Amino acid sequence: MLQKAIWIVRSGVFRMAVGIPYYVQIFSVPDQRCGIVRPTFSGLRAPQPCYPATKVFAVIYPAITYTMGSQPAGVSLSGYAEEGLFYAVLATVIAGSLIGLISVLARGNDPMSIAMQVAGCLYAYYVTQVPLTATLLNSYGLVWLIAPLAAMRALAWMTSIILRK
Incomplete structure (x- = not known):
């Protein structure tokens, strides 16, 4: 029982790190x-046949065949799995630049800035979990x-112009 509890805790703590050597090797x-x-874009085209997270999961857990699992990885590791080292660096630079841009735009204490801060935090989380295109275009x-x-922001700007007149 204790060994099972240790395994569960360890799996939760090292959930993301366990996939790194597999991503690099594969x-x-x-x-x-x-x-x-x-x-x-559901309905418009068939899903991509090769997805890094499911491919790695199948290698890590070959005994699990009753479902399709996913071993997530951040933008840099996913970029390596997609197109190699150059794309991994490029994807990381793009994601980091976007986080920096959002941080610059979210400097104030007004509600819009706070909403932008929340959007930035959500985006930063997804950067640690999925490929670059998913962080940008998925739901x-x-x-x-x-x-x-x-x-x-556009409505507030238009409203301020109308109220000035």
């Missing part, structure tokens, strides 16, 4: 790389976090 071979992950991506904030 995707060091260029033929194994999956290509840049594209959003599926939880940055586009969908920023779009309502940009719309509110």
Whole structure:
């Protein structure tokens, strides 16, 4: 019983780290790389046949065949699995730059700045879990976090112009 409890705690603590050696080993071979992950836009096109997180999960846990699992990895490791070292560095620079830009835009204490801070925190979390294109375009991506904030900012600007007249 104690050994099972230790295993459960250890699995929770090292959940993300367990996949790192597998990602490096599997995707060091260029033929194994999956290509840049594209959003599926349900109904418009079939899902990508190779997805790094599910490919690694199948190698880590070969006995689990009753379901498809996922071993998440951050933008840098996912980028390596998608297109190699150069893309991994590029994806990391892009994600870091976006986090920096959001931080600059969220400097105030007004409600819009606080909402932008929350969007930035959410985006930073997803950067640690999924590939770059997913952090931007999937249903939880940055586009969908920023779009309502940009719309509110535009409405506030238009309202201020109308009220001045």
